[in-house]
Amino acid sequence: MPLKTGRFYECAEVVIDKRRCTVCGLCVKVCKGSPLFIEENKINVDQTRVFGCVACGQCMAVCPNGAIKVNGRDMTPDDIVELPDVECRANYDSLKSLMISRRSIRCFKDQNVDSETINKILDAASTSPNGLGSSDVEVLVLDGKEKVEELTADLMAALKRNKWMFSPVILRILKLFMRKETYDSFSTFAVTAVGTFVNQYENGNDWLTYSAPLAIYFHVSPYADPADPYIPATYAVLAAQTLGLGSCMLGVPNIILNYFGKGLKEKYGIPRKNKSGILVIFGYPDLNYSFALKRRFAKINWMK
Numbered sequence: 001m002p003l004k005t006g007r008f009y010e011c012a013e014v015v016i017d018k019r020r021c022t023v024c025g026l027c028v029k030v031c032k033g034s035p036l037f038i039e040e041n042k043i044n045v046d047q048t049r050v051f052g053c054v055a056c057g058q059c060m061a062v063c064p065n066g067a068i069k070v071n072g073r074d075m076t077p078d079d080i081v082e083l084p085d086v087e088c089r090a091n092y093d094s095l096k097s098l099m100i101s102r103r104s105i106r107c108f109k110d111q112n113v114d115s116e117t118i119n120k121i122l123d124a125a126s127t128s129p130n131g132l133g134s135s136d137v138e139v140l141v142l143d144g145k146e147k148v149e150e151l152t153a154d155l156m157a158a159l160k161r162n163k164w165m166f167s168p169v170i171l172r173i174l175k176l177f178m179r180k181e182t183y184d185s186f187s188t189f190a191v192t193a194v195g196t197f198v199n200q201y202e203n204g205n206d207w208l209t210y211s212a213p214l215a216i217y218f219h220v221s222p223y224a225d226p227a228d229p230y231i232p233a234t235y236a237v238l239a240a241q242t243l244g245l246g247s248c249m250l251g252v253p254n255i256i257l258n259y260f261g262k263g264l265k266e267k268y269g270i271p272r273k274n275k276s277g278i279l280v281i282f283g284y285p286d287l288n289y290s291f292a293l294k295r296r297f298a299k300i301n302w303m304k
């Protein structure tokens with residue numbers, strides 16, 4: 001049965017060029033949507049098997065003879081491109097150096113990010129994996145300080161309107177209904193954060209989006225894995241760093257948009273049903289760090 005996404009209800013079409021195909025079987029090996037199989041010494045396509053073609057493109061990418069064309073679900077045969085030379089690919093040390101020298105940046109120079117640079121970030125981020133084969137991730141680009149300020153003003157207005165929900169009286173009532181962890185997060189994070197954001201904003205300081213000159217919001221349809229926006233966001237953060245930009249992921253704007261920002265999703269062209277999302281701010285850092293930091297997972301449970 002075709003795998004439904006926010007955009008697609010039908011399988012993609014798969015065409016095998018029999019003159020080029022050597023029936024090596026690599027396409028069948030990588031195909032987990034499962035329309036491809038070998039029978040009578042040829043590659044066959046049966047879209048009723050498992051999900052049918054989800055347009056992951058793996059068969060086109062693995063075929064050494066260019067014998068497969070996938071069309072549909074946002075994929076065309078033109079989407080196969082040359083693999084970069086091995087020498088051009090980052091190795092472990094260079095990638096780890098990039099990663100360990102990243103910091104969340106909240107102090108930016110008063111300098112906009114040009115469109116070419118923004119497109120490079122988006123281009124790199126769009127290569128990320130996703131849970132559906134063809135991505136359901138939608139992207140809102142707020143290009144320039146004024147656009148980010150407008151979103152911030154809208155989010156802050158929503159937060160101010162709902163500040164009463166974070167008062168001690170409401171907190172005491174919520175405690176009766178909330179799980180311990182939710183209550184703890186609410187009382188130790190949300191209450192302080194909201195109070196701080198509002199106070200700072202009233203004093204002319206933006207502690208929500210930190211006066212950034214660029215913000216990109218990654219969000220997904222309810223069909224997608226809720227983790228889907230975070231992966232291109234992470235790629236974007238690393239890509240931006242290679243271009244001399246700093247960035248910071250912001251989870252709070254998504255909470256405001258979903259719970260307090262009535263009418264805001266419509267204003268910014270975000271489907272109301274899209275709940276999972278992450279805002280990332282970018283800009284040229286206004287400070288340099290002298291050291292990197294080590295980090296640890298909460299726990300590694302290694303079973304051998």
Ligand SMILES: Cc1cc2nc3c(=O)[nH]c(=O)nc-3n(C[C@H](O)[C@H](O)[C@H](O)COP(=O)(O)O)c2cc1C
Nearest residue numbers: 102103104105106208248249250251252253278293
């Ligand atoms: C999912 C996610 C949500 C975050 N939300 C916020 C936020 O709303 N505001 C903020 O200032 N930082 C936010 N951060 C940034 C973290 O606070 C930051 O990553 C953390 O302090 C570690 O610092 P580092 O990124 O420099 O290692 C978020 C990070 C992640 C991964």
